[in-house]
Amino acid sequence: MSDTRRNASESENTNDEVVQRVTFKLDNETYGINVMQVQEILRYTEIAPVPGAPVYVMGIINLRGNVVTVIDTRARFGMESAELTDNTRIVIIEAETQVIGILVDSVAEVVYLKSSEIDVAPNVGNDESAKYIQGVSNRDGELLILVDLNKLLSDVEWDELKQF
Amino acid sequence: MSKSLAASKQLMQTYLSELLTEEEVAQKSLLVKEKQSKPLEKLLLSATFPQLAEQGTAEKLSSTKAQNKSLVKEQAVTNTVTKPTTKLRQAKIEPEVNERTRIENPAQVAQSELTTRKSQGGFEPIKQRSYRQGDFQAMFFDVAGLTIAVPLIELGGIINHDKTTPLMGKPDWFKGVMLNRDNKVNVVDTARWVMPEKCDPTLLSTLNYQYIIMLSDSSWGLTAENLIDTVTLKQDQVKWLDAPSKRPWLAGLVKNRMCALLDVKSLIQLLEQGANAKNN
Numbered sequence: 001m002s003d004t005r006r007n008a009s010e011s012e013n014t015n016d017e018v019v020q021r022v023t024f025k026l027d028n029e030t031y032g033i034n035v036m037q038v039q040e041i042l043r044y045t046e047i048a049p050v051p052g053a054p055v056y057v058m059g060i061i062n063l064r065g066n067v068v069t070v071i072d073t074r075a076r077f078g079m080e081s082a083e084l085t086d087n088t089r090i091v092i093i094e095a096e097t098q099v100i101g102i103l104v105d106s107v108a109e110v111v112y113l114k115s116s117e118i119d120v121a122p123n124v125g126n127d128e129s130a131k132y133i134q135g136v137s138n139r140d141g142e143l144l145i146l147v148d149l150n151k152l153l154s155d156v157e158w159d160e161l162k163q164f
Numbered sequence: 165m166s167k168s169l170a171a172s173k174q175l176m177q178t179y180l181s182e183l184l185t186e187e188e189v190a191q192k193s194l195l196v197k198e199k200q201s202k203p204l205e206k207l208l209l210s211a212t213f214p215q216l217a218e219q220g221t222a223e224k225l226s227s228t229k230a231q232n233k234s235l236v237k238e239q240a241v242t243n244t245v246t247k248p249t250t251k252l253r254q255a256k257i258e259p260e261v262n263e264r265t266r267i268e269n270p271a272q273v274a275q276s277e278l279t280t281r282k283s284q285g286g287f288e289p290i291k292q293r294s295y296r297q298g299d300f301q302a303m304f305f306d307v308a309g310l311t312i313a314v315p316l317i318e319l320g321g322i323i324n325h326d327k328t329t330p331l332m333g334k335p336d337w338f339k340g341v342m343l344n345r346d347n348k349v350n351v352v353d354t355a356r357w358v359m360p361e362k363c364d365p366t367l368l369s370t371l372n373y374q375y376i377i378m379l380s381d382s383s384w385g386l387t388a389e390n391l392i393d394t395v396t397l398k399q400d401q402v403k404w405l406d407a408p409s410k411r412p413w414l415a416g417l418v419k420n421r422m423c424a425l426l427d428v429k430s431l432i433q434l435l436e437q438g439a440n441a442k443n444n
Contacts, residue, residue, distance in 0.1 A: 029329055077332040121331055122338070122350045122383075124438035130333030136341055136348060143329040143341055143348070 016116045023111055023144060024091065024104040027079050031104075032111065032137070032146045037093050041107050044088040054160060056153070058103060061090065068092060069161055070101040076152065078129050095149040096158045111144070113137055118146060288429060289406065293415065298399070302418070302425060304392035305377060308355040308367055311423035312386075315415070316394065318428035320378030323349070325387060336360075337440050339387060342376065347383070350435070351376060354386045357440045382432045 021032035022041075047059035047070050058072045070090055074081055087106035092099060118135040134146040153161065294300075294317055301316040328340035328351045337356040342349045355371060356363050376385035397418065402425055404416040413434055415427035434440075 079332075119348055121341070122334075122436075124338055124435070125334040127333035127335075130331070132333070133331055136329070136331070138343055138346060138348070141343060143343060145329065145331060 016114050018112050018114050021111050021113050021144070021146065022091070023108040024089070025106045025108060026074060026077060026104055027082070030108060030139075030142060030144050032113070032144045033091070033093065033149055035110060037095055037149050039092040039094055039099065042090045042092065042101070044084055044090060044103075047090075047103075054157065056157070057161075061101060063092065063101075066099075068099060068101050070103055071152070073102045073104055076129065077132070078127070093149055095152065098158060098161055100161065102152075111139060113139075113144075113146075121145075293427070293429070296399070296404070299396050301394055301396050303377075303394045304421065304423065305375070305388040306390050306392060307358070307373075307386075307388055308362075308371060310355075310358065311392065311421060312354070312358075312388075313418050313421070313423055313425045314377060314379075314428060315425070318380050318426075320380050320382065320385075322391065323376045323378065323385070325351075325373045325376055335438065335440065342385075344376075349376060349378070349385045350383050352384060352386050352435060354388065357386075360440060379428050379432050379435075382435075384432055384435050 020035035022035050022038050023030050023032045025031070042061075042063075045061055047061055049059040050057060053059070056071055056076050058070045060067050060069055062068075072081075082105060085105070089104055089107045090101040091104055091107065092101050118137050121130075121133045121136050124130075131151050132147050134148040137144045137146060293315075295315045302313040303316055303319060304311055304313050306312070323344050326342055326344070328342045330340040331338070334340075337353050337360065339351040339353040342351050353373075355367070372389055373387040375388040375391060377388050378385045401419055402416040403419055405411075405414055412430040413427055415425045417423065418425055
């Protein structure tokens with residue numbers, strides 16, 4: 001291999017960053033979030049509702065003495081609510097310098113994804129929830145929808161959460 | 165079963181009648197414009213007098229007098245009345261006449277409307293399509309009782325309908341992303357895209373999508389219930405919609421089958437813009 005070719009392939013490899021993603025299920029679809037933003041994954045515990053809280057807030061939980069706000073992910077993604085099962089989990093994430101929990105149907109696995117394996121989702125639809133999608137990727141014949149956790153809430157909503 | 169077939173046929177007929185009436189509507193609007201422009205033309209004709217007066221050509225006036233005796237008396241009267249105030253009247257009328265001639269030239273208005281409608285969306289005229297010369301092959305498929313034709317030259321492929329992954333926040337006509345040989349296909353719910361107003365829960369429950377019709381070399385695919393056949397069409401077998409229309413995705417109507425012929429390039433453009441058949 002010539003030097004120029006080797007350099008080109010090396011730079012390609014460095015640009016093709018590998019990111020680990022935690023995958024979870026919602027309504028039989030698989031979603032992926034950056035593992036670096038995941039702090040821990042909890043079994044479902046009782047979520048205490050907060051009077052006057054925004055609609056996207058399910059309530060709060062006590063996590064080793066800290067109050068963590070839990071977001072209704074299904075509602076946020078425009079899905080109908082589902083019954084809680086043994087597989088229901090609360091994923092504690094850090095986004096926009098805040099720690100929050102997101103309720104998911106189940107957590108699947110941790111996958112390694114190259115940047116080159118991620119495709120941009122078609123830019124159609126003006127719905128708010130369309131902006132949460134970072135891209136889509138083919139994993140063993142199944143599509144993985146990558147979620148941008150920082151965009152899960154708007155700036156105003158992140159500010160609102162700070163007050164909890 | 166027979167009821168649903170009858171309902172589908174009725175639905176298709178209604179839809180096609182709507183497609184066919186579009187041109188009539190356009191023609192009507194042109195007729196209305198013509199009618200509207202007629203009184204304006206009259207006004208313009210009547211407004212030409214001050215222009216003539218402005219020129220102050222006695223010779224021209226006398227020549228008209230010679231041509232039409234009935235006008236002689238009137239003009240003689242007006243001339244006698246207007247003579248002392250000609251300059252004042254000229255000053256008042258002149259701008260009015262200019263404005264009207266500038267705005268109300270019907271040919272110009274029609275021309276400007278015709279050129280802007282389609283060019284606004286950046287759609288290429290159908291006349292420039294390769295299948296607009298000589299015979300061409302088209303494939304027919306149906307969706308919810310509606311038959312649609314697509315020129316074979318613009319057909320990217322046909323694949324079996326498989327599991328689609330819906331994406332949140334997308335319009336309801338966007339069925340989702342489907343994997344086909346490691347390629348991602350953006351699947352369009354054709355019924356919802358073409359005739360959203362007719363997609364009630366009853367109709368949607370009867371839909372049985374089996375195929376995806378890939379559009380040219382794009383990643384967009386239209387869902388189809390059945391593939392009918394492929395035929396070679398002559399140019400005169402299609403009622404071409406070369407004039408700009410509200411439906412840039414419609415290249416024309418196949419006369420003997422009374423069905424829509426898709427303009428694939430414009431359709432792809434519309435899909436990329438996130439528009440459906442009704443809100444483009």
